[in-house]
Amino acid sequence: MTAPLPSWAFEADMIPVHDALKLTEGGVQARIVLNGQVYALRITKAGKLILTK
Numbered sequence: 001m002t003a004p005l006p007s008w009a010f011e012a013d014m015i016p017v018h019d020a021l022k023l024t025e026g027g028v029q030a031r032i033v034l035n036g037q038v039y040a041l042r043i044t045k046a047g048k049l050i051l052t053k
Contacts (some may be wrong), residue, residue, distance in 0.1 A: 003005065016022065020041070021043075023041060024043060028043045028044075028045075029042050032051070039051055039053050040052050
């Protein structure tokens, strides 16, 4: 008999997924706006993501 899954297991399926290369349109930087504030998303040479204000 298996235990029921916790509610968070289903919530993960509802989180939007975005490809960073599409956000940067094939480049290494994109701007993201939240509540009038502009953030910079950058893909490093090591393939990591950095989000700064």
